[in-house]
Amino acid sequence: MGVVLGDPVLTGVDEEGAYYELLPVLKATESKCLRCGDDMEGKLRIGFYCSLDCFREDQRTIEERRQRRVAMHAARHSGNN
Numbered sequence: 001m002g003v004v005l006g007d008p009v010l011t012g013v014d015e016e017g018a019y020y021e022l023l024p025v026l027k028a029t030e031s032k033c034l035r036c037g038d039d040m041e042g043k044l045r046i047g048f049y050c051s052l053d054c055f056r057e058d059q060r061t062i063e064e065r066r067q068r069r070v071a072m073h074a075a076r077h078s079g080n081n
């Protein structure tokens with residue numbers, strides 16, 4: 001599985017045992033849609049996306065992947081306490 005936008009550069013557990021993620025900082029210089037790669041130069045844009053559809057689609061992907069990581073983390077550490 002490749003890395004997509006929103007994937008953490010680091011994951012871990014803090015002193016209280018809570019799962020955390022360190023997310024990469026996005027650069028605002030990008031002029032292409034992060035989802036479909038459309039050139040957004042001089043166009044109306046939604047953040048890093050060319051349209052609300054692209055934005056929503058990417059947010060959903062990011063959230064799904066985050067939930068999967070949290071679940072995997074919970075499964076790995078269950079039974080240790």
Ligand SMILES: [Zn+2]
Binds near residue numbers: 033034035036
């Ligand atoms: Zn797009």
